[in-house]
Amino acid sequence: xxxxxxxxxxxxxxxxxxxxxxxxxxxxxxxxxxxxxxxxxxxxxxxxxxxxxxxxxxxxxxxxxxxxxxxxxxxxxxxxxxxxxxxxxxxxxxxxxxxxxxxxxxxxxxxxxxxxxxxxxxxxxxxxxxxxxxxxxxxxxxxxxxxxxxxxxxxxxxxxxxxxxxxxxxxxxxxxxxxxxxxxxxxxxxxxxxxxxxxxxxxxxxxxxxxxxxxxxxxxxxxxxxxxxxxxxxxxxxxxxxxxxxxxxxxxxxxxxxxxxxxxxxxxxxxxxxxxxxxxxxxxxxxxxxxxxxxxxxxxxxxxxxxxxxxxxxxxxxxxxxxxxxxxxxxxxxxxxxxxxxxxxxxxxxxxxxxxxxxxxxxxxxxxxxxxxxxxxxxxxxxxxxxxxxxxxxxxxxxxxxxx
Numbered sequence: 001x002x003x004x005x006x007x008x009x010x011x012x013x014x015x016x017x018x019x020x021x022x023x024x025x026x027x028x029x030x031x032x033x034x035x036x037x038x039x040x041x042x043x044x045x046x047x048x049x050x051x052x053x054x055x056x057x058x059x060x061x062x063x064x065x066x067x068x069x070x071x072x073x074x075x076x077x078x079x080x081x082x083x084x085x086x087x088x089x090x091x092x093x094x095x096x097x098x099x100x101x102x103x104x105x106x107x108x109x110x111x112x113x114x115x116x117x118x119x120x121x122x123x124x125x126x127x128x129x130x131x132x133x134x135x136x137x138x139x140x141x142x143x144x145x146x147x148x149x150x151x152x153x154x155x156x157x158x159x160x161x162x163x164x165x166x167x168x169x170x171x172x173x174x175x176x177x178x179x180x181x182x183x184x185x186x187x188x189x190x191x192x193x194x195x196x197x198x199x200x201x202x203x204x205x206x207x208x209x210x211x212x213x214x215x216x217x218x219x220x221x222x223x224x225x226x227x228x229x230x231x232x233x234x235x236x237x238x239x240x241x242x243x244x245x246x247x248x249x250x251x252x253x254x255x256x257x258x259x260x261x262x263x264x265x266x267x268x269x270x271x272x273x274x275x276x277x278x279x280x281x282x283x284x285x286x287x288x289x290x291x292x293x294x295x296x297x298x299x300x301x302x303x304x305x306x307x308x309x310x311x312x313x314x315x316x317x318x319x320x321x322x323x324x325x326x327x328x329x330x331x332x333x334x335x336x337x338x339x340x341x342x343x344x345x346x347x348x349x350x351x352x353x354x355x356x357x358x359x360x361x362x363x364x365x366x367x368x369x370x371x372x373x374x375x376x377x378x379x380x381x382x383x384x385x386x387x388x389x390x391x392x393x394x395x396x397x398x399x400x401x402x403x404x
Contacts, residue, residue: 017382020039175342233288
């Protein structure tokens with residue numbers, strides 16, 4: 001018998017749920033891997049910023065600390081969640097823009113060597129559409145070739161089969177957006193380096209919910225969003241990581257004034273700023289990154305290893321509930337916790353039809369075509385009982401659909 005209440009009582013992180021803003025009418029929020037819930041502290045911080053900084057300091061705020069926020073919050077994110085020493089992470093722009101910047105810059109770091117040019121970009125056929133679209137557009141723009149890892153899990157063997165002496169950059173997601181498959185980041189990074197190429201990881205579905213050791217793993221570049229497990233809010237800015245040894249050669253493809261060495265001197269000609277400041281382009285989205293600080297503090301308090309432990313427990317619980325209550329659904333997520341992120345995807349032909357009724361009941365999972373429901377489980381804000389309530393509601397709506 002599944003005892004969700006007992007799991008909640010034994011959960012060392014259960015008390016942290018009280019720090020999130022209640023959502024009246026929502027009985028099971030299971031879409032934290034699309035948009036995280038806000039912390040009460042974040043709401044208070046944003047209100048304070050509006051009243052006590054923007055309203056009173058006005059333009060003086062830029063000189064009083066706002067300009068430092070992209071690097072300062074980036075360093076904190078690197079320390080708490082990425083395994084990155086200071087000076088390698090910055091906040092700013094959308095995920096799409098940062099991916100574009102980093103891919104373009106990475107290509108400049110891999111010129112032709114000898115007779116064989118580095119003219120190929122490797123990406124997974126099942127990767128998130130933005131990543132694929134960007135790689136295809138950059139390849140077309142630069143006259144490069146896209147080498148596809150064909151559909152299926154991104155394993156070291158499958159990556160090794162497509163990288164070679166012409167590979168310039170490999171772009172992959174640490175956790176697959178649909179299936180939740182967790183790639184072997186250190187092993188894949190190592191084999192990409194063995195091929196003489198550079199490695200860029202998309203951490204959108206792993207940042208804040210999975211321990212990373214970017215420095216120790218030798219990762220070259222990483223980009224991720226902050227509105228999923230980092231709870232930065234709708235449209236919160238993304239982050240970029242650039243390994244320290246590559247920063248001096250990082251050529252900014254979108255040269256803007258705040259990424260320059262002396263932005264307020266307004267000089268003729270662009271000279272890149274020091275360190276990660278050269279990754280910036282325009283005015284940083286200060287208000288949009290303010291709330292991110294409270295989630296970083298909460299992850300630091302809980303410990304990223306404890307967050308991951310609860311993530312594993314939640315996904316194990318979700319799979320057990322699905323086995324028991326949704327026997328006709330097909331599990332698209334690995335059963336092996338070591339190869340699984342923090343969401344579980346189930347496929348059933350009736351899922352699309354029942355989604356509106358689930359939302360009407362205050363049960364909010366995510367739907368991914370053609371037939372997948374994703375249960376996005378945020379360890380800091382999701383309870384085991386809430387998860388069970390959601391899965392039972394799915395089972396009830398499937399039964400109702402079958403009887404119609």
